[in-house]
Amino acid sequence: MLDVTKSEKSYADGKILKSVTEGVGVVTFNNPDKRNAMSLDMWEGLGLALTELRDDEEVRVVVLVGAGDKAFVSGADISQFEKTRHNAAASEEYSRRSEAQRALLGNYPKPTISCIRGFCLGGGMQVAMLTDIRIAAADSQFGIPAAKLGIAYGYDGLRNLVSLVGPSWARLIMYTGMRIDSAEALRIGLVDRVIPTDELWGETMALARTISSNAPLAIKAAKITIAQVLKEPADRDMAAVKQIGLDCMDSEDFREGRRAFMEKRKPQFKGK
Numbered sequence: 634m635l636d637v638t639k640s641e642k643s644y645a646d647g648k649i650l651k652s653v654t655e656g657v658g659v660v661t662f663n664n665p666d667k668r669n670a671m672s673l674d675m676w677e678g679l680g681l682a683l684t685e686l687r688d689d690e691e692v693r694v695v696v697l698v699g700a701g702d703k704a705f706v707s708g709a710d711i712s713q714f715e716k717t718r719h720n721a722a723a724s725e726e727y728s729r730r731s732e733a734q735r736a737l738l739g740n741y742p743k744p745t746i747s748c749i750r751g752f753c754l755g756g757g758m759q760v761a762m763l764t765d766i767r768i769a770a771a772d773s774q775f776g777i778p779a780a781k782l783g784i785a786y787g788y789d790g791l792r793n794l795v796s797l798v799g800p801s802w803a804r805l806i807m808y809t810g811m812r813i814d815s816a817e818a819l820r821i822g823l824v825d826r827v828i829p830t831d832e833l834w835g836e837t838m839a840l841a842r843t844i845s846s847n848a849p850l851a852i853k854a855a856k857i858t859i860a861q862v863l864k865e866p867a868d869r870d871m872a873a874v875k876q877i878g879l880d881c882m883d884s885e886d887f888r889e890g891r892r893a894f895m896e897k898r899k900p901q902f903k904g905k
């Protein structure tokens with residue numbers, strides 16, 4: 634499925650893979666035997682991979698994908714629960730151990746895309762909802778079976794769910810633990826696009842390349858501003874919105890963008 638080869642690196646005993654191609658960073662959840670269920674080691678590996686891609690100037694957009702054809706991520710690794718999440722105190726510690734990585738992904742400075750094929754459940758939904766854009770294969774399935782396990786899903790995950798699908802669908806999903814297919818996920822706004830399964834990777838990479846060829850500062854401006862829109866008014870950093878707007882208008886890329894338009898050629902953006 635993956636056509637990426639450059640600068641591959643692995644983390645968490647090979648269960649998280651990282652690679653870069655044509656300005657696109659790819660992180661793969663690689664535990665297909667367990668439907669890419671997320672262990673704490675994988676959360677830590679995800680954090681390391683995301684940090685390196687964040688700091689890699691060549692990378693302009695990051696795609697998250699599951700290995701194999703069965704799952705994006707089937708949720709947290711339930712086999713760890715008896716040891717790491719058996720009561721409230723353990724659960725607090727468990728959440729704390731993935732908190733930094735969740736914050737890193739949620740506040741990532743570059744655009745992020747989830748490329749979803751197969752099951753996207755529980756913690757997998759949490760990961761997907763932390764990314765900017767969700768592209769799904771036609772045969773994917775989504776759900777948050779917290780009520781079937783007896784666990785609470787947490788504020789951040791539910792805030793993201795409510796902001797995507799609204800409170801009523803969020804309740805339906807949470808109260809029933811039901812699974813929905815890609816068509817329904819698209820209809821309710823949980824995913825942004827549904828693609829025939831054998832075209833998913835190519836379409837996702839084409840989208841990522843489109844983003845990576847656009848002006849990075851303009852994308853950053855959109856990302857920062859949309860993030861502020863989603864905050865409570867009192868928490869909004871309007872100075873950051875103003876500053877990124879000024880940075881764009883003073884940038885070499887804006888000059889390049891308008892010249893390229895006038896000269897009827899493709900712009901070459903540098904991110905400054």
Ligand code: COA
Pocket residue numbers: 666667668670671703704707708709710711712752754755756778779782
């Ligand atoms: N944690 C740990 N192991 C998991 C897992 C998870 N979240 N999801 C799947 N696995 C394991 C299964 O235990 C099984 O292991 P085994 O081969 O040792 O028996 C293997 O992955 C394959 O799963 P299986 O259930 O046989 O595959 P399936 O294709 O029939 O179903 C799922 C896949 C994802 C629908 C099903 O495994 C499932 O419901 N998983 C749990 C999902 C969940 O509750 N997630 C929320 C956690 S917060």
